[in-house]
Amino acid sequence: MLNVESIQNGVVIDHIPAGKGMDIYRLLELESKTQSVALLQSVKSQKYGCKDLIKIEGETLPERLDILGYLDSQITLIVIRDGKVAKKYHPVPPQRLVNVIKCKNPRCITSIETNCDHIFELSPSGRYRCLYCNQEMPVGR
Incomplete structure (x- = not known):
């Protein structure tokens, strides 16, 4: 079984439709960041069957997270501060x-x-x- 450490500060992009994680990774330009990023693909989920997940460690959140509201209404953003969930929400489509x-x-x-x-x-x-x-x-x- 794959074991990925929990993050202390950062954001988790959860409930990404299976197979779309790499598209979001590229769209958010995460390859050019110096932050620690984990992209998990085809993760088993009781609610969705199979999903992708992205964990981004760091004090500052990535830019353009608002575009996730355009991509899929089921995506969940989980902001982590000091190892605890500070905020959990579904992004809305940007103007x-x-x-x-x-x-x-x-x-x-x-x-x-x-x-x-x-x-x-x-x-x-x-x-x-x-x-x-x-x-x-x-x-x-």
Whole structure:
């Protein structure tokens, strides 16, 4: 059995759908961090059957954790302070996504121009809309 130490300070990203942990690892750019990171894949779960899990040790939380609310509403963030759970919550979809998803409209400026940020804003309908061409994208992947 695999044994991973508990963290004293940091964050645990729990209930990641099985097979999506590496995508989140890359999206949060965890490979460029100097913090200790553990990515566990295909972990058995009574509630979800199988899941992925990421543990990030450190005093400062990674940037862009808000995008997890866009990816999956079941993801749970657990903030650990002094070895105890300080906060546990499901992130909500952010109002704005920058370079997380790409516009699929072939006539959008982001498809034509290089180095153009892909910016989407959450609309009242609950879908993300491209800032440039108004193409809509659903929440979640």
